[in-house]
Amino acid sequence: xxxxxxxxxxxxxxxxxxxxxxxxxxxxxxxxxxxxxxxxxxxxxxxxxxxxxxxxxxxxxxxxxxxxxxxxxxxxxxxxxxxxxxxxxxxxxxxxxxxxxxxxxxxxxxxxxxxxxxxxxxxxxxxxxxxxxxxxxxxxxxxxxxxxxxxxxxxxxxxxxxxxxxxxxx
Numbered sequence: 001x002x003x004x005x006x007x008x009x010x011x012x013x014x015x016x017x018x019x020x021x022x023x024x025x026x027x028x029x030x031x032x033x034x035x036x037x038x039x040x041x042x043x044x045x046x047x048x049x050x051x052x053x054x055x056x057x058x059x060x061x062x063x064x065x066x067x068x069x070x071x072x073x074x075x076x077x078x079x080x081x082x083x084x085x086x087x088x089x090x091x092x093x094x095x096x097x098x099x100x101x102x103x104x105x106x107x108x109x110x111x112x113x114x115x116x117x118x119x120x121x122x123x124x125x126x127x128x129x130x131x132x133x134x135x136x137x138x139x140x141x142x143x144x145x146x147x148x149x150x151x152x153x154x155x156x157x158x159x160x161x162x163x164x165x166x167x168x169x170x
Contacts, residue, residue, distance in 0.1 A: 004021045009087050009090070044100055065168065072137055
């Protein structure tokens with residue numbers, strides 16, 4: 001699983017073969033297929049093993065904005081989250097990978113997140129919140145941080161928290 005996650009984070013879905021993954025760990029490709037099934041099955045397992053956003057729903061709704069803004073602005077990047085993001089970004093060019101990402105993304109993240117958000121327009125609000133969070137996280141990683149003073153980061157986190165809470169509260 002680790003070898004597959006590493007490989008899919010470095011290369012596009014279409015460029016990764018079962019033999020490549022098996023070779024990374026020194027086993028025969030048939031053994032990988034025996035335990036994980038097809039390349040599609042292995043890819044879905046890799047997607048499942050990456051951060052699925054469960055921490056978004058792990059806390060109280062009342063402090064969602066503050067909790068998530070603080071994480072995005074101040075907490076260090078998680079290697080697991082970055083690998084998951086790389087896998088998603090590398091999947092864009094493959095029709096098969098995008099189909100799998102979209103299906104698993106809806107089943108395992110967006111639908112549960114929308115149910116957690118609840119209320120009127122839960123699905124659009126969940127999508128807005130996820131897009132805002134992802135956009136801020138990608139911005140942080142692409143630029144190597146926000147390049148702001150600690151006071152500016154505090155103000156940005158406060159604004160982000162208010163926006164996110166407004167989205168969640170509807």
